[in-house]
Amino acid sequence: MVRVYALLFVAQIVLAVCALISCLSAEEGEIRALPRIAWVLIILFFPLVGSIAWFVAGREAAPGRPATGGPKRWAPTRERPRPVAPDDDPEFLGSIADRSRQEDQELFRRWEEDLRRREDDLRRRDETPPEGPRPRGEALRPREGEPPREEDRPEV
Secondary structure (H helix, E strand, C coil): CHHHHHHHHHHHHHHHHHHHHHHHHCCHHHECCCCHHHHHHHHHHCHHHHHHHHHHHHECCCCCCCCCCCCCCCCCCCCCCCCCCHHHCHHHHHHHHHHHHHHHHHHHHHHHHHHHHHHHHHHHHHHCCCCCCCCCCCCCCCCCCCCCCCCCCCCC
């Protein structure tokens, strides 16, 4: 018999804790009949009766469930815009696409500038006259900043 009383006591405490959490986390427009502080005091002082009363008469029914305990009072509800996750927000996704497009254009512009610079360097190098004949036996060295050419390699 003691076990049954202990089980009922634990169930009453769990019900009271759930009712307190539900009461304290409810929005102001979801609380019916009494102010929030009155519901908290009723749940604390009369845990079993107060908890059952909270779930039956104190809170509004969930949007998907019908109201219990008589006709539902129609109170004007404010429609708040629901927060949108970044991967569902079209403005955020558009800003990412724009930023990516701008970065791609900048990278492409830098590549083109580098290509033009290299082509100009090659043209200038090809237009400069050779330094003249090299004396025999002197080590063949490429010009400064140029990679070695095939004909500049000494024979072995």
